Amino acid sequence: MNIIIDRTSKENLTTQIYNYIKRAIHMGDISGGYKLPSTRELSRDLQISRNTVIEAYEQLLTEGYLYTKPGSGYYSSEKVTLNQNRIDPPLDVKEISMEKDSSVIDFKTGIPNLNNIPTKVLGNISREVYQDISQEDLGYSLPQGVKELREEIAKYTAIYRGVKAHPDQIVITSGTTQAIGLVTKILKKSVSPIALEEPITKDIREIIHSNNGSILSIPVDESGLIVSRLKKLNFKAVYTTPSHQYPLGSTMSLERRVELIKLCQDKTTYIIEDDYDSEFRYDGKPIPSLQGLAPDRVIYIGTFSKTLFPSLRIAYMILPFELISIIRQEKWLVDLHNPVVDQLTLSRFINRGHYRRLISKQKKVYRRRREHLLYEINRLFTIPCHIFGTPTGMHLAVRFKGINFNKKLLKRIYNSGVKIYRVEEHCYIKGNYRDTVILGYGSLTRNEITKGLEALKLVINP
């Protein structure tokens, strides 16, 4: 407690403590129901006799400022607070509730099926990690992340994504967001822009801008990024989502992949490969990552937000050797390193096969949801619908020919109990995708999908 004891004062120590606590309760600095330090603790902290503290507490008890719970100690009374110090935050900073409005069926993208996450297993592993943690692992760690986790990622990505990486080429980051920020920072020596797919998730644009990077937009088609458009342009890196373009869902063809790699080798620029949900591919045709084809040109970004859960905040970069030292330095300056217990928990979770089992389980769920979604679109809508993209991931884009999904229409759809998302939000050049929406199915049951589409039909195609 922030009590200033003045041994030269005429007031005795008991009175000083009594006055301080009484005032703090009155003012609301000590809120009602707050557990006070024990008399032993406080006497030790202030280096005064325990009896002095007991005396002050007893007086406060008698006067009703404190009450006791048997075996648990002293608490401040809720009834005597005048709350003169109570602060009322202005409206613009008041808490926004994160709770889902459960009456709305939300086709949000990027949210995995959270019902299947083995939280019990994760909890047990986390406890185990705490129980046998070393002093080194409690102290400051390495910017690139703990070795155990980088080894698991190297093994996993080699087998499942055709990635070629030594664990020392991996740097653990706080999500893909931080990874993109770090890349933008280390590339800032060159003034050339970063080329982005158009459309692309709008967050990417904001992250690059906030790190003072400039942007070049290159359109995509059903074979992914139109690489030929890059030929005559100057750029320091290309950011791409080749496994599953966001938001349109295309997979970059092998021809385009080779074309892109050759181009970037000629120009000695980097490819930033964002491989956010490629684990979920339903047609049995995984295409090897760009990283596996050109490890010295590709900055590969993978994340556990979609395969495990978003609030874990763990992603990773696999880097060409020439960039590793500078990215480690930059990560150190940004936040030193990711929390160590989380990294160790995740590495044991992967090592024991839980991660692979989870992905296999989720894949089955998503495949069924996707098939159901396609079936229901076909069943319900009589207007021509075009489905974009390949059978991958947790979302698809649908063109409803002739419908303009402006804000007014989206509001009407929302009022009928359904939330869908516009491709236009992610477009730099506006107007090409007014009739196209993104439907995420990762966190919706088949029943919810049907109900959502039925409500949508009543609004746009009655």
Next chain:
Amino acid sequence: MNIIIDRTSKENLTTQIYNYIKRAIHMGDISGGYKLPSTRELSRDLQISRNTVIEAYEQLLTEGYLYTKPGSGYYSSEKVTLNQNRIDPPLDVKEISMEKDSSVIDFKTGIPNLNNIPTKVLGNISREVYQDISQEDLGYSLPQGVKELREEIAKYTAIYRGVKAHPDQIVITSGTTQAIGLVTKILKKSVSPIALEEPITKDIREIIHSNNGSILSIPVDESGLIVSRLKKLNFKAVYTTPSHQYPLGSTMSLERRVELIKLCQDKTTYIIEDDYDSEFRYDGKPIPSLQGLAPDRVIYIGTFSKTLFPSLRIAYMILPFELISIIRQEKWLVDLHNPVVDQLTLSRFINRGHYRRLISKQKKVYRRRREHLLYEINRLFTIPCHIFGTPTGMHLAVRFKGINFNKKLLKRIYNSGVKIYRVEEHCYIKGNYRDTVILGYGSLTRNEITKGLEALKLVINP
């Protein structure tokens, strides 16, 4: 597994799988001793019959590429890897070991006594958090951090640090490093420099520079920052460590505090108050935080790295209301938010009184270590020694009159088994503290302190 099944190929599916795995093991893409997906998993993933997979696995087993463990599945053999894809990282990125050289007594600062951390309690709480976590808490959360933790911090800092804060004024960050980075970013609209104490921990300077901020250095004396030196200067913020100056250890006097606040109110500039280890104050005279005196001018930064443990990576900022929205936006762009399980674990740890008990326990340890360190300096050294600073925290600075702690001397000291740190490392203006070193005692036992000082004496004062 990244196996591409080609149903149009003349090769049957069994052969395709057999060939893929054989090649992957040969090339080292599948490392020796790796557990393969079960036949059920793989058949589900590739959507082929399970018998096809079993057949391929059995063939690989017969040929020695795989072996089995009863009840546990198929593993790749260690003996057949040709490792053609093995990557050998260049020397400059090879792992630096973080393990302490246990033969050296290291007077490192900022490392708490890690023997006392109740890792068992933390592990149990963490498991409990995972077990009753909601779907909302697994998904994306708020940039400012979870409400439960911000409420605990508001209550705690009000009582122990005299801070006045509503939970909505708090933003959780990945350590103090990220907090300083965020502040530098949001202040970048103004081109004026940030004023820093001189000397100050050199990391601060690097973090500000890496966020394109410029710096103004203002000296400290035994009453903290010499505020009068700021009067005629232009600056957008002052960064200060008023409770316990780093590295010199002074506590800013109340007069200086009032002078600084008035000055910053007149200039409408911000005070960044880094309160990194003020919990540990041994003379019973805590001085209220600057934040409590001027909540609308002060950006308060507190951390759990020194009171709990560094690899937790949780710190917090308490902000004037006008800065909250922009800091939340910036945090979102940087890494969205801190991991949620860690935040919930910490909030329950505080709520149940474990945090307070830990601090009280550690304070007792540090007080004894500090007293012992002072006693031993006095006992051992005959040359005049001046101790800087007030009885606070986990380090002190000592001037050994007439000794020049250049790199050569530090090397000799290190070779005698002791590591100490130069104040000069943290100086912008060099030359004033050549005879002054920093001794951290947070992680050293009294026995180690004695042995370290005895060895030091033999080198500098034989």
